[in-house]
Amino acid sequence: MLIIFVDQWKFCHYFLSMKAIMRIENLKKNYGNIEAVKDISFSIPEGTCFGLLGPNGAGKTTTIEIMEGILSPSGGKVYFREKEIDNHFKQKVGIQFQSTALPEFITVRETLELFRSFYPRPRSLKEIVEICSLSDIIDRDNRKLSGGQRQRMLLGLAIIPHPEMVFLDEPTTGLDPQARRNFWNLIERIKAENTTVLLTTHYMEEAEILCDQIAIIDHGQLLEIDTPQNLLTSHFNGALVRVPHSGRDDLKLDNSILQGDFFEITTKNLDITMKELLALKLNLEGLTIKKPNLDDLFLKLTGESLRT
Amino acid sequence: MRKFTAIVYARTMEFLRDKGTFYWNLLFPIVLVVGFSFAFSGNNDSIFKIGKIGEIPRAENSFLEFSSIEIINYEAGKEEVIEKIRRHQIDMLIDFNEQAYYLNNEASASELLRILGREELVNFTEREVAGDPIRYVDWLVPGVIGMNMLFSCMFGVGFVIVRYRKNGVLKRMKATPITPFVFISGQMVSRFIIVLITSIVVFTGTNLFLHFIVNGSYLLLVLITVLAILCMISFGLIFAARLKSEELASGLMNLITFPMIIFSGVFFSLEGTPKLMQTASRFFPLTHFIEASRAVMIDGAGLVQIMPNLLVLGGMTVVFLLTASFFFRWE
Secondary structure (H helix, E strand, C coil): CHHHHHCHHHHHHHHHHCCEEEEEEEEEEEECCEEEEEEEEEEEECCCEEEEECCCCCCHHHHHHHHCCCCCCCEEEEEECCEECCCCHHHHEEEECCCCCCCCCCEHHHHHHHHHCCCCCCCCHHHHHHHCCCHHHCCCEHHHCCHHHHHHHHHHHHCCCCCCEEEEECCCCCCCHHHHHHHHHHHHHHHHCCCEEEEEECCHHHHHHHCCEEEEEECCEEEEEECHHHHHHHHCCCEEEEEECCCCCCCCCCCEEEECCEEEEEECCHHHHHHHHHHCCCCCCCCEEECCCHHHHHHHHHCCCCCC | CHHHHHHHHHHHHHHHHCHHHHHHHHHHHHHHHHHHHHHCCCCCCCCEEEEEECCCCCCCCCHHHCCCEEEEECCCCHHHHHHHHHCCCCCEEEECCCCEEEEECCCCHHHHHHHHCCCCCCCCEEEEECCCCCCHHHHHHHHHHHHHHHHHHHHHHHHHHHHHHHHCHHHHHHCCCCCHHHHHHHHHHHHHHHHHHHHHHHHHHHHHHHCCCCCCCHHHHHHHHHHHHHHHHHHHHHHHCCCCCHHHHHHHHHHHHHHHHHHCCCCCCCCCCCHHHHHHHCCCHHHHHHHHHHHHHHHCCCHHHHHHHHHHHHHHHHHHHHHHHHHCCCC
């Protein structure tokens, strides 16, 4: 893996040569006149974590639910191991919806047992409890779980069939930072079992840490698809400079976008950029320089902030 | 089979732990039966009801002209009238053609009527009929239990599945290998067990105090109950097949259940109601349950006599299930 990281081209080649576990082809979904998904195609290599990113309403959930076989597409095909998805598919994958209601008045243990009964060769209760750290809440009523506990339990349901692939639709939305980090550890554990993960998220940090490959979609269209590193290097070669415009927002600067009270300038050569700024006599108090991350990329691609 | 029993278990636990619903299902019919038995326990026999067959001969100061005596004219069907005396529904029958009168020797009114008629009916033969009185509550109890069954089946299956659809439980089920058939039958069986046990408990519980008349077989009563529960659950499933809104489901179910309760003869007999109403009531499962159980309890009817009701219940169940499965969608 080290060599691959050194050479990005080799890294790409590595992905292309890997067998795709899942592939979608020209996927379309209309709700009346609204085109929620317009012709999206991509494939997910086996054993990787694939991130589907986009602002609210971008078509993430529609796409993932078509892939899960929950929604039927208006056009296009979904392949799992090069076959169109069928009834057996549901025994091979684990699904966690964005919001899932659970039967009320029954405990975590009873819920897990209920769902275990649906699969021919379920994971043992002990193993699920161990992987998802459920031992302290195992006899608690579903209704009394906190956000983080609930997500852990829902992940427990998703991994019951020893899935070859799990679908996680915004699993960490609404969790506090601590609970979110705990959940990342769970996902890492599942990845370590060589399970393919398809994850949608709002959090760029999460995608950067967990995902091997990222697809950014907006308005139902695929904007970019690559590894996080490749995406960043191809879009931001260098550093990101943020400087307050101090009322001079009419200035035209190369490679910059106006973001609130700041100019955000992407630069390959920091030295030249700084000299230019000084020449413009901009007030440099409050200037920051940082390495661009996925948040910045996202902003650049979609023109909107992810967390809106 | 394992998934099936798991679903039945989960649904039953959900019901048992939802204390409010649990006690409501059990207490509501008990309160209703006991309440009615008190409300109608007063002896309101201020008027004697005398049936007659044939012409009353003219007589001065005949006791048959007393204002406290109501004369009901019967043309034919003497056997049925005698049955009414047996059940204390009328107090006396005078057959002027045959010069005979009938009294129930277990009714308190009989002694008084015998004395009153001593002079006028001097040449008449007295024929005695025996039989315990049928109280309103004996007649009411199948109705109340049937009504409770209807509510419990419609809302416990129909409404709950609509709720599952609305809050996403059904969607989660769709994401598993489970089929709608297994899931829905699990729901049905759980509710079936709950309603059967509730009905038996309510009947046995109120019977401890009220000692209902049961002239027929208890086994037959259970058979009627089993068929009726299946029929009502299947009826509820029709509502559960597509609806997504709990409000709409609850509104529609109330719209259907209330006329059923009123026109199925839960609280009053359909005898003497307009023909149209009687015809409409034949389409309600509740009518057939009540009719058959009353026949078994009060008239001591056997399997053959109630067979039409049982066949209708069975037939309706099949029609309802087919309709529901045709329309069913997970979402």
